[in-house]
Amino acid sequence: MIFVTGGAGFIGSNFVVDWLHREGAAIDEPVLVLDALTYAGNLANLASVRAHPGLQFARQDICDSAAVLALLRRHRPRAVVHFAAESHVDRSILGPGEFVRTNIEGTFSLLEAARAYHGERTGSERDAFRFLHVSTDEVYGSLEEHEPAFTETTRYAPNSPYAASKAASDHLVRAYFHTYGLPVVTTNCSNNYGPFQFPEKLIPLMIANALQGRSLPVYGDGQNVRDWLYVGDHCRGIRRVLEAGRPGETYNIGGRNEVRNIDVVRRICAMLDELRPDGGGSYARHITYIKDRPGHDRRYAIDCTKIERELGWKPAESFETGLRKTIAWYLDHADWVAEVTSGKYRAWVALQYGDAASAFQG
Ligand code: NAD
Ligand code: TYD
Numbered sequence: 001m002i003f004v005t006g007g008a009g010f011i012g013s014n015f016v017v018d019w020l021h022r023e024g025a026a027i028d029e030p031v032l033v034l035d036a037l038t039y040a041g042n043l044a045n046l047a048s049v050r051a052h053p054g055l056q057f058a059r060q061d062i063c064d065s066a067a068v069l070a071l072l073r074r075h076r077p078r079a080v081v082h083f084a085a086e087s088h089v090d091r092s093i094l095g096p097g098e099f100v101r102t103n104i105e106g107t108f109s110l111l112e113a114a115r116a117y118h119g120e121r122t123g124s125e126r127d128a129f130r131f132l133h134v135s136t137d138e139v140y141g142s143l144e145e146h147e148p149a150f151t152e153t154t155r156y157a158p159n160s161p162y163a164a165s166k167a168a169s170d171h172l173v174r175a176y177f178h179t180y181g182l183p184v185v186t187t188n189c190s191n192n193y194g195p196f197q198f199p200e201k202l203i204p205l206m207i208a209n210a211l212q213g214r215s216l217p218v219y220g221d222g223q224n225v226r227d228w229l230y231v232g233d234h235c236r237g238i239r240r241v242l243e244a245g246r247p248g249e250t251y252n253i254g255g256r257n258e259v260r261n262i263d264v265v266r267r268i269c270a271m272l273d274e275l276r277p278d279g280g281g282s283y284a285r286h287i288t289y290i291k292d293r294p295g296h297d298r299r300y301a302i303d304c305t306k307i308e309r310e311l312g313w314k315p316a317e318s319f320e321t322g323l324r325k326t327i328a329w330y331l332d333h334a335d336w337v338a339e340v341t342s343g344k345y346r347a348w349v350a351l352q353y354g355d356a357a358s359a360f361q362g
């Protein structure tokens with residue numbers, strides 16, 4: 001068995017579904033999803049595998065080390081794949097406390113449980129165990145236009161409370177390898193997009209707002225650059241690192257696909273114009289520049305040479321193909337969007353976008 005923390009969130013649920021459906025999947029190796037089901041965790045994300053005999057679920061806060069250790073002892077997994085986190089930069093600016101709790105204290109609690117569990121194993125079971133920590137490129141800070149992309153040896157320089165909390169968790173994971181010999185591997189990935197992403201993040205927010213005729217809020221001058229990777233490619237990279245990554249190593253995962261925010265939004269509008277014309281002219285008419293995010297990182301870019309060379313991983317989707325799939329998925333899943341954008345979500349939009357919120361709330 002493997003454990004997947006945060007498996008009801010965006011990337012975690014994609015990982016679990018892909019894991020259970022992957023070629024050669026062993027039906028006798030189930031997945032136990034541990035998830036606290038915060039606003040970002042949704043069991044509907046796992047609906048396609050709900051009846052799969054390989055799926056088990058525990059509603060579990062990772063901060064409860066004793067409960068996690070009891071689950072580890074009971075199920076004896078060969079790996080923990082750790083996605084659970086608070087993941088949205090804007091939320092971390094308005095309320096950093098939850099980020100410190102889940103991302104730092106939660107990762108610490110999980111590491112403590114994994115250390116105790118690993119210490120009790122012997123022989124091949126002990127040798128085979130892996131703790132895979134899923135992290136982000138945001139720990140490296142911001143790049144100027146002319147600077148080379150982040151490598152695994154780029155100095156950490158996190159700028160948001162989210163990035164700082166992830167950086168702290170990466171350091172703890174590293175320390176558990178060096179100090180206690182816990183067999184960890186860390187992945188640092190660029191911005192993901194794809195099905196089941198909560199519509200607070202750029203791409204799903206723009207799709208959802210456009211379809212409802214609402215404003216498309218672009219922060220600052222819209223020239224910030226992100227390196228976009230389709231979620232399925234990220235999940236394949238994680239599987240490859242789990243299979244062949246060297247303990248104690250970190251692997252950058254990215255799409256070699258840098259795009260300015262305004263160009264992301266324009267491409268979404270152009271695809272929607274083609275796939276779901278609304279009769280009122282291009283969706284681009286809804287683009288609105290709004291006040292910038294405080295401390296907004298200018299550019300992220302990942303150099304993924306190491307994982308390509310060592311593990312033979314490469315992204316399969318281009319931005320064009322990945323975005324088309326993503327938009328098609330959101331067009332087909334209006335019910336999912338309606339369900340997750342409930343009352344609590346609207347309160348968040350009012351807090352985050354202030355006066356501009358009326359444009360979101362219709
Ligand atoms: P998400 O916010 O969609 O999902 C997070 C999941 O963690 C949710 O299911 C939530 O219920 C769960 N969770 C939160 N607090 C918990 C707790 N205390 N105990 C147990 N479960 C808890 O996040 P995501 O976008 O899927 O990101 C997953 C991981 O990947 C995160 O660690 C994030 O830092 C990392 N990452 C994300 C991106 C991206 O673009 N989204 C890029 C690189 C790395
Ligand atoms: P986001 O999806 O929040 O990811 P991150 O901040 O982790 O990179 O944002 C991606 C980019 O889009 C980032 O530069 C901020 C910008 N952005 C907007 O311009 N408007 C928005 O409403 C949101 C949510 C993000």
